[in-house]
Ligand SMILES: Cc1cc2nc3c(=O)[nH]c(=O)nc-3n(C[C@H](O)[C@H](O)[C@H](O)COP(=O)(O)OP(=O)(O)OC[C@H]3O[C@@H](n4cnc5c(N)ncnc54)[C@H](O)[C@@H]3O)c2cc1C
């Protein structure tokens with residue numbers, strides 16, 4: 001097979017599913033603990049012993065329902081949750097042998113529901129109230145699902161052509177195939193939720209229009225694209241945004257321009273790892289991740305880091321880019337870098353990188369920017385209070401504008417935990433409950 005012909009295979013799911021025998025054997029190992037610590041460790045509080053127990057009796061619809069009831073994004077989470085830090089990390093079997101493979105069992109049950117096209121829930125009796133959800137990612141879908149179950153008429157406005165947020169276009173398909181998040185979207189739609197794609201609030205419709213037409217609005221807009229590096233030459237041909245690159249690998253035609261090329265990735269979080277592994281899997285000859293701190297400070301999950309090393313991605317520590325160099329045709333040829341050292345830890349406990357004065361040049365054909373995600377600044381213009389771009393909320397997920405709530409990555413950074421799919425799903429649920437509580441008390445006041 002030609003190398004280019006095998007490239008699509010690189011984007012097929014890497015982790016094999018459990019067979020029926022493996023799933024049953026693994027489920028039987030569970031101790032079904034009373035007060036199970038794994039439930040507390042799961043941000044969405046899935047009743048893990050219960051769904052696992054249902055696998056042992058082959059009640060797979062019941063198992064999938066237990067998972068999806070607590071977590072409307074439970075099929076995606078089965079694949080992308082950092083389980084060793086969450087549910088599996090809390091499993092009591094860690095003390096004696098190895099933890100139950102909770103993520104894999106969750107995948108087994110939800111895969112079964114997907115393959116058997118099982119409708120898992122029915123919408124609640126309509127209560128005559130309408131809610132608009134801005135953003136159809138994990139947080140928005142989760143809020144929409146809960147609101148529909150509570151009887152609200154929900155419309156989700158999604159800027160992209162397909163809903164699902166980063167699950168659909170931002171997390172690499174070899175860990176999370178698009179069909180999984182699109183199934184979750186269909187589950188939400190099956191409750192009568194209207195999903196208006198290709199509709200960007202702030203452009204196609206204003207927030208004020210939504211406030212006029214709906215009883216409440218949920219902002220679940222996530223974060224924006226990768227911010228600029230702020231160095232000369234970054235407009236040259238061959239500089240890519242890591243999220244755009246992942247998105248391109250989840251579309252029908254895979255990008256061709258990386259085959260046989262050398263590249264560098266700037267940043268060392270999960271986005272950088274995903275950008276680097278995508279480039280390798282698209283046929284790049286050599287890919288180096290450059291980070292201005294060291295291995296000890298990198299923010300990528302350990303399993304992502306190990307995965308990238310297995311994919312032959314190289315890592316260079318204490319390196320910061322200072323200029324992109326190009327040829328007369330405006331194409332990237334090299335990256336000028338500064339050597340860094342770490343100063344003492346500051347008040348936040350993080351050691352600051354400082355230039356040593358030494359510089360060097362790395363020859364490269366492409367550069368992938370992966371230094372985190374920017375914020376949606378348009379919210380400031382429409383009167384939503386933000387802090388460094390993060391939407392400010394009270395204890396009930398309500399923003400500075402009454403009747404407008406927020407959840408997911410859009411509020412990440414306010415002591416709201418890590419930016420994770422499972423955290424966004426939980427916040428979506430909590431925002432829905434907060435809206436319901438407020439609307440109920442308002443109705444009670446009106447009828448009193
Ligand atoms: C490359 C990458 C890899 C990741 N890997 C993992 C992982 O392995 N495990 C994990 O748990 N988490 C991972 N994450 C984090 C996770 O994807 C996010 O925390 C999660 O998707 C947040 O969900 P959300 O709904 O808040 O935002 P998003 O998923 O970003 O969804 C927001 C949605 O809002 C839409 N939108 C934005 N603005 C508007 C507007 N004005 N009008 C209408 N729609 C709008 C967007 O198009 C998008 O669909 C990763 C993130 C990235 C970038």
Ligand code: SF4
Nearest residue numbers: 042077081086087103
């Ligand atoms: S949603 Fe994530 S954290 Fe919760 S049980 Fe499933 S894999 Fe574990």
